[in-house]
Amino acid sequence: MYRYCVDNAVTYSPEDIVLFRESPFASWMERLTLENPDHGIAPDADSPAPAKPLDCQEELAQLLLSEHKHVELINPQDGEPQRRTATLGAMRSGVDFIVNGQLAVGPLSGSANLLMRTSGYSEMGNYLYIPCDTQAKTTLSSAFRLCFLADLLHSLQGQLPPQMLVIRSGSDLVPLRTEDHIYHYRAVKQRFMREMAGFRKHRMPDPSESVHFGRWSQCANDVMRKRVLREAEEEQVAEEILAAGEETAEQDLASLVMPMPGPRLWPTGAPPATLKAPPPVENPVPEAFARAPLASPVSAVPRSPTVVDRGERGVAPQSVGRAVPPPVLQTSPEVAPGDMVPGDRPVTREAPSASLGTAAPSERAPNDGEESWDTIRITRPFSSSLITSPPLPGGEQDDDPAG
Numbered sequence: 001m002y003r004y005c006v007d008n009a010v011t012y013s014p015e016d017i018v019l020f021r022e023s024p025f026a027s028w029m030e031r032l033t034l035e036n037p038d039h040g041i042a043p044d045a046d047s048p049a050p051a052k053p054l055d056c057q058e059e060l061a062q063l064l065l066s067e068h069k070h071v072e073l074i075n076p077q078d079g080e081p082q083r084r085t086a087t088l089g090a091m092r093s094g095v096d097f098i099v100n101g102q103l104a105v106g107p108l109s110g111s112a113n114l115l116m117r118t119s120g121y122s123e124m125g126n127y128l129y130i131p132c133d134t135q136a137k138t139t140l141s142s143a144f145r146l147c148f149l150a151d152l153l154h155s156l157q158g159q160l161p162p163q164m165l166v167i168r169s170g171s172d173l174v175p176l177r178t179e180d181h182i183y184h185y186r187a188v189k190q191r192f193m194r195e196m197a198g199f200r201k202h203r204m205p206d207p208s209e210s211v212h213f214g215r216w217s218q219c220a221n222d223v224m225r226k227r228v229l230r231e232a233e234e235e236q237v238a239e240e241i242l243a244a245g246e247e248t249a250e251q252d253l254a255s256l257v258m259p260m261p262g263p264r265l266w267p268t269g270a271p272p273a274t275l276k277a278p279p280p281v282e283n284p285v286p287e288a289f290a291r292a293p294l295a296s297p298v299s300a301v302p303r304s305p306t307v308v309d310r311g312e313r314g315v316a317p318q319s320v321g322r323a324v325p326p327p328v329l330q331t332s333p334e335v336a337p338g339d340m341v342p343g344d345r346p347v348t349r350e351a352p353s354a355s356l357g358t359a360a361p362s363e364r365a366p367n368d369g370e371e372s373w374d375t376i377r378i379t380r381p382f383s384s385s386l387i388t389s390p391p392l393p394g395g396e397q398d399d400d401p402a403g
Contacts, residue, residue: 014148026214047215061099074100103152123158130161147185
């Protein structure tokens with residue numbers, strides 16, 4: 001990664017994404033060094049700084065020219081802006097081969113050893129370009145670097161190259177199907193761009209999550225050693241605090257709990273003979289009450305008498321609660337209930353007149369041999385001489401005493 005000379009923007013090469021895929025820690029350290037070269041962390045001794053691999057392919061260009069091919073050779077000594085412009089112009093002109101080209105889209109820029117024209121359709125016409133790797137040796141990242149160039153060509157010509165070529169001197173061409181590799185690259189590129197956009201100087205990645213550490217192995221080892229020692233110290237302090245807390249809790253609990261006498265146990269399982277059983281408790285309830293049967297709770301409750309609303313005449317009496325029977329009237333056995341005894345008053349009370357709204361006698365049977373009335377029964381015989389009618393107007397009397 002470096003800063004572009006035109007706008008000083010951070011620019012990423014294929015090697016930066018390859019490094020991020022293998023070691024996020026080393027990638028973060030390179031970005032930190034770019035942002036703050038004086039951060040004070042020294043790289044490993046005798047470790048070269050990462051550089052853009054650009055092998056001049058003049059021999060390849062001369063070989064293609066000898067075969068009478070239309071070749072565009074980009075001067076690698078020119079600045080990057082000139083190489084970008086020359087490469088894009090050669091693509092638009094439709095030359096057969098472009099050697100030492102430079103492709104760039106946004107913050108991504110990479111050098112292309114060889115771009116070869118092939119049949120197809122793109123925004124430039126009825127042709128398109130595919131990337132070729134002509135390095136001296138093949139590595140595990142060769143296909144990943146080719147995907148970097150294929151993704152840039154997709155943006156520049158509007159068509160993804162169908163395949164990528166690996167060319168080695170004295171060997172056959174090795175075609176790589178782009179669909180088999182491009183999606184892995186794009187997933188890693190998306191993560192890389194997200195991490196670079198959210199880069200913070202105080203958020204160092206965990207070195208243990210990286211395969212290697214680039215030129216920052218000594219720094220990574222120091223970070224992991226300090227982390228392990230700090231975690232061990234924190235764990236020891238936590239154990240001491242926990243042990244002290246448990247001891248304090250036991251002391252507090254011992255100070256709060258009162259000692260309780262333990263149970264007396266005998267080897268034989270029985271109390272000694274000196275212990276006497278407590279005397280039996282006498283029943284304070286008399287035997288007569290204890291043997292008396294309990295009365296039924298329903299039959300024991302008396303009924304309330306019938307209440308007659310005296311404010312409204314001619315209205316039937318309303319029963320409130322349960323009827324309470326009147327006291328039993330004692331009469332002599334030789335006198336009938338309705339007879340009159342000379343010189344004495346009747347033994348029963350007079351009932352109010354029917355015109356006052358008295359209720360008819362109840363026909364309900366006594367409850368369990370007990371006497372109960374809902375109303376007072378009339379025992380005095382009826383006599384028409386006892387009823388007098390009020391005087392009529394004009395001094396006339398009513399012929400019918402019964403009214």
